[in-house]
Amino acid sequence: MTDSTLVMNPTGGAEDRRRVMQPALHEVLMERIVAADNLRRAWRQVRSNRGAPGIDGMRIEGFAAYARGHWPAIRQALLDGTYRPQPVRRVSIPKPGGGERLLGIPTVVDRLIQQAIAQVMGPIFDAGFSESSFGFRPRRGAHGALRQVQASIKAGYRIAVDLDLAKFFDNVQHDILMARVARKVGDARWLVLIGRYLRAGVIVGEHFEPSEIGTPQGGPLSPLLANILLDDLDRELERRGHRFARYADDVLVLVKSPRAGERVKASLTRFLTRRLKLQVNEQKSRVAPIDECVFLGFTFRKGKLRWSARAFEDFQHRVRELTGRSWGVSMRYRFNKLAQYLRGWMGYFGISEYYRPLPEIDEWLRRRVRMCYWKQWRLVRTKVRRLLALGIGKRHAILTALSSKSYWRLSKTLATQAGMTNQWLKDQGLISVRALWMKAHGYA
Numbered sequence: 001m002t003d004s005t006l007v008m009n010p011t012g013g014a015e016d017r018r019r020v021m022q023p024a025l026h027e028v029l030m031e032r033i034v035a036a037d038n039l040r041r042a043w044r045q046v047r048s049n050r051g052a053p054g055i056d057g058m059r060i061e062g063f064a065a066y067a068r069g070h071w072p073a074i075r076q077a078l079l080d081g082t083y084r085p086q087p088v089r090r091v092s093i094p095k096p097g098g099g100e101r102l103l104g105i106p107t108v109v110d111r112l113i114q115q116a117i118a119q120v121m122g123p124i125f126d127a128g129f130s131e132s133s134f135g136f137r138p139r140r141g142a143h144g145a146l147r148q149v150q151a152s153i154k155a156g157y158r159i160a161v162d163l164d165l166a167k168f169f170d171n172v173q174h175d176i177l178m179a180r181v182a183r184k185v186g187d188a189r190w191l192v193l194i195g196r197y198l199r200a201g202v203i204v205g206e207h208f209e210p211s212e213i214g215t216p217q218g219g220p221l222s223p224l225l226a227n228i229l230l231d232d233l234d235r236e237l238e239r240r241g242h243r244f245a246r247y248a249d250d251v252l253v254l255v256k257s258p259r260a261g262e263r264v265k266a267s268l269t270r271f272l273t274r275r276l277k278l279q280v281n282e283q284k285s286r287v288a289p290i291d292e293c294v295f296l297g298f299t300f301r302k303g304k305l306r307w308s309a310r311a312f313e314d315f316q317h318r319v320r321e322l323t324g325r326s327w328g329v330s331m332r333y334r335f336n337k338l339a340q341y342l343r344g345w346m347g348y349f350g351i352s353e354y355y356r357p358l359p360e361i362d363e364w365l366r367r368r369v370r371m372c373y374w375k376q377w378r379l380v381r382t383k384v385r386r387l388l389a390l391g392i393g394k395r396h397a398i399l400t401a402l403s404s405k406s407y408w409r410l411s412k413t414l415a416t417q418a419g420m421t422n423q424w425l426k427d428q429g430l431i432s433v434r435a436l437w438m439k440a441h442g443y444a
Contacts, residue, residue: 029187033113033120034075042115045220046108054107055089055203063108074109081189085110087201087208088216102170104202104216114197114220117190122224124184129227130234135248136223142296143351145245146305149252152243153290153303157254159261160293163268164284168249169222170214173277174198177215177229197221223248229276236271245295252295261287297349304353315345323368325375325407334372335429342431350440358434369430370420371411390419 077083088104134145387397400415
């Protein structure tokens with residue numbers, strides 16, 4: 001049962017009013033968003049994510065005291081449709097492949113509201129999303145997208161159409177996005193609020209910049225809005241019968257021949273630019289054998305998953321930082337940070353089916369840790385005492401401690417390796433990449 005209701009322009013403007021069919025179920029969406037249980041769940045998520053403060057400087061720790069005095073008025077403004085979000089704070093982070101990614105950091109208040117909205121609206125939209133969409137969805141993720149690509153390869157689809165959307169989040173057209181949001185939601189208050197979030201603006205340094213285009217990365221709503229917009233692409237691919245996998249704005253379409261790939265690339269480029277007004281990066285988009293493509297940090301060599309060269313370079317760079325001999329921290333702290341990173345990295349890249357480099361990685365990692373210990377011991381007498389305690393003969397201990405060779409060279413001497421054995425390093429807290437991989441694949 002539906003009611004025809006006059007609502008404001010879905011971008012949130014006060015002019016150009018139009019009629020939409022408003023489902024009765026959605027008339028109380030805002031009430032559901034500000035419900036106590038939903039807000040408590042949203043706050044737990046925001047608090048666990050931590051994050052930097054927005055333009056008001058408020059940190060997570062200060063929100064509870066602020067909310068006690070201000071939340072009733074904020075809640076009422078949301079229900080009345082008068083709430084206005086604050087601009088986001090612009091920050092930039094380096095991209096793995098070079099360049100910078102621009103993020104918009106909302107205030108804690110706006111993060112909470114966005115999270116509360118996403119919790120209510122996510123399930124409404126998610127139920128209609130494509131099975132080939134894997135990004136930012138419950139019980140789905142990058143590993144599912146990779147497995148789907150593998151299944152297509154096994155079925156004989158070995159030519160990839162690798163589409164790169166140029167600065168996707170920065171180029172989203174508000175009117176096009178809001179038109180797709182309004183297909184399922186008729187609550188005028190919610191539509192206006194989303195429009196205001198899109199047009200809230202950005203603070204760069206001390207200057208305000210209006211946001212007439214784009215949806216800033218950094219808030220809980222951006223992933224959902226991205227999926228809503230790109231669902232049209234998913235449906236078009238399904239309508240044409242294509243095999244594909246999409247994770248956010250990373251799209252990989254599988255076909256059987258280069259000629260078919262070129263046709264698909266050209267037609268999808270037209271669809272994206274004309275229908276969704278998105279920009280396709282022609283320099284980075286291509287048609288190529290799947291063996292030559294990188295998708296979500298992985299390659300597909302003979303259909304088997306391997307982490308990409310770039311992913312491994314980033315891994316090595318971070319490990320070098322964590323095992324840098326000039327980092328003035330305790331070994332216990334270093335091991336804790338190293339364990340966090342290795343478990344996180346292998347939690348994602350551990351699905352790689354390439355075992356061969358793992359023993360070499362562990363060997364390199366142990367050598368770097370031995371180098372850290374050798375630097376930390378500093379004085380000759382300390383090095384001699386430590387080596388003697390580890391069971392090294394006095395002569396070898398003294399000769400090694402007196403050596404003027406580099407820390408890196410000395411980390412591979414007989415004395416340092418025989419003293420700081422693999423088991424000893426394990427006992428100190430060093431974890432094995434190989435062991436993590438074996439566990440991930442059910443061998444341990």
